[in-house]
Amino acid sequence: MSLRDLVNVSGGSGGDTPVFTAPWQAEIFAMVLALHDRGLFTWPEWADALSLELKKTDARDDASDYYQRWLKALESLITTKNITLKADIDQLTLAWQRAALATPHGQPIRLENDPDRV
Amino acid sequence: MAARVRALETILTQKGLIDPLAIDAIVETYETKVGPRNGAKVVAKAWSDPEFSEWLKRDATAAIASLGFTGRQGEHMQAVFNTADTHNLVVCTLCSCYPWSVLGxxxxxxxxxxxxSKAVIDPRGVLAEFDLFLPESTKIRVWDSTSELRYLVVPLRPEGSDGLGEEQLVNLVTRNSMIGTGLALTPVRK
Known part of the structure; x- marks a missing residue:
């Protein structure tokens, strides 16, 4: 996607489009702000972590993976700081995925719905 | 992606590091309360009030905070004023630092x-993508934001806006004009 296309997507010169395209993007954004408020990391620390993710060569030109990079940057920050282990995140991600599959459409997904829950 | 974010949220909540209600409040603030209208108020005030304009030039962080807009990350703000011969353009080459408190x-x-990548190397080419063509004689100054210092462009007050009050002026200030990829709108004559 060219810069011109991206400008048009954002409603041209003055327009506004929704800032988040999916709820999880808003959640990851808010989590980073909340953790910073708590003093878990400084803002320059965060900017460094994010910039490292954005610099990776597979970053998409249309920035559609922008909040995905936020997620990766936050994961790397909190695992480096030993707040949690990557393995724990992986495991819980699978649990949430199983819970989502086991939840009837239209009902809120809850971790308790994971059939393999121990 | 959603499952992974939920996993992180679950872990951080269990550790007492985040409160789901606070997360919701932040989302709500950024989706509805913070937006370019804040910045437009700053610009409209600077256009109408020379004293405020001076303050904004000297200490943008304090002048902007006086209107109730403060950054959460303790970042400093600098206002860069467009003039007849200089146009300002803001970018963040490193990541995407942005003056959230005034622009959302x-x-x-x-x-x-x-x-x-292009804003610094070829600002004129970038502006062309926004259909903004400035005279060759206009100097373009590019400001690269950092996590500690963020910029707000104060566009030139448009011609024909002389009799307008602050509230009407606000409507002429577009988001892009405060990043430098646009100009303020010209008032429609009635």
Whole structure:
């Protein structure tokens, strides 16, 4: 996607489009702000972590993976700081995925719905 | 992606590091309360009030905070004023630092690699993508934001806006004009 296309997507010169395209993007954004408020990391620390993710060569030109990079940057920050282990995140991600599959459409997904829950 | 974010949220909540209610409140604030209208108020005030304009030039962080807009990350603000011969353009080549407190969250193009990489090397080419063509004699100054210092462009007050009050002026200040990829709108004559 060219810069011109991206400008048009954002409603041209003055327009506004929704800032988040999916709820999880808003959640990851808010989590980073909340953790910073708590003093878990400084803002320059965060900017460094994010910039490292954005610099990776597979970053998409249309920035559609922008909040995905936020997620990766936050994961790397909190695992480096030993707040949690990557393995724990992986495991819980699978649990949430199983819970989502086991939840009837239209009902809120809850971790308790994971059939393999121990 | 959603499952992974939920997993993180679950872990951080269990550890007592985040409160789901606070997360919701932050989302709500950024989706509804913070946006380019804040910045437009700052610009309209600077256009109408020479004293405020001076203050904004000297200490943008304090002048902007006086209107109730403060950054959460303790970042400093600098206002860069367009003049007849200099046009200012803001970018963040490193990541996408952006003056959230006055402009809300950045538009998609601001975060994109093409904008971030081209703005410094070829600002005129970038402005052309926004259909903004400035006279050859106009100097373009590019400001690269950092996590500690963020910029707000104060566009030139448009011609024909002489009799307008602050509230009407606010409507002429577009988001892009405060990043430098646009100009303030010209008032429609009635």
């Amino acid at each position: 969250l950045p538009p998609v193009w601001y975060k994109s690699p093409p904008y971030r």
